[in-house]
Amino acid sequence: MARNDDRRHGLADAGLAVLAREGARGLTHRALDREAGVPTGTASNYFRSRTELVRALADRIGQRLAPDPDTVARLREGPGGTAGFARHVRDIVRRLTAEPEVTLALFELRLEAARRPEVAEVVGEWLRAGFAADVAYNEAAGLPGGAPEIALFHYAVDGLLLDRLTLSIDPATPAGDVVDALVAGLLGREGQDAGATSSTR
Known part of the structure; x- marks a missing residue:
């Protein structure tokens, strides 16, 4: 076996x-x-x-891009609030840019899903399950932001990855700086206030 x-x-x-x-x-x-x-x-x-x-490829993408448990433990031991959220997002971007072939394959599957309903059914189910897991993780980790904010970060990070793995409009700006700006812009003061309580968890 x-x-x-x-x-x-x-x-x-x-x-x-x-x-x-x-x-x-x-x-x-x-x-x-x-x-x-x-x-x-x-x-x-x-x-x-x-x-x-297609289902096997989606599952394999999930396996190869999954975070290392030790890294996750270190991230959860760090500060909460917007700073902790930014550290998590930077790790996501690091993992997905470290495996460019896998991330590009994911983009290709999503493009194919726009053309073929049977692919859309499989990939859509996989994407929504991943999104739900991200929302649950964020809540369990005591990080700021709920489902609407996590969705916004998915949109933003997907755009950042597409930029960095294809043709970048601003290759000189480090991806970590982009993530920090996104966190500050999307979470703002509300996220900082939430972080004041979640940082002790």
């Missing part, structure tokens, strides 16, 4: 590489076989349909 899981992950990683490099049109079972260096037909044995393949 472990060997099968390793093969499945390897095929999914190959799919992410193809997706990031060639876009959704290049994403075929045969392309996965070539990218992974496995016999023809292997990918089809693991992912019987394109929907199964």
Whole structure:
């Protein structure tokens, strides 16, 4: 079973590489076989349909971009309020820019979801579950902002990542500085006041 899981992950990683490099049109079972260096037909044995393949790619993106538990523990031990929120967002941006192939593959899946309803169903479910988990984490960590603010940060961070992983309008400004400005602009005084109480949690 472990060997099968390793093969499945390897095929999914190959799919992410193809997706990031060639876009959704290049994403075929045969392309996965070539990218992974496995016999023809292997990918089809693991992912019987394109929907199964898309779901596997979304799951693999989640696995590869997931935060390290030790890093999360350090972040939660730090200050709360807007400063703590900014530290969390900077870590998100760091992780997603450190894995550009995976993040670009995610963007490609979202673009494909705009064209194909069956992809939209799978990717939309995955994105909404991730958003709900982010909102729950923020509340459990005692950080400022609720679902509306977290949604705004998703919009902003997605834009920042698209800028940094494609063509940047301002490559000289460090991403951390952009995050700090976003936190100050989107949370403002209300977030700072909330942080005064949450920093002791």
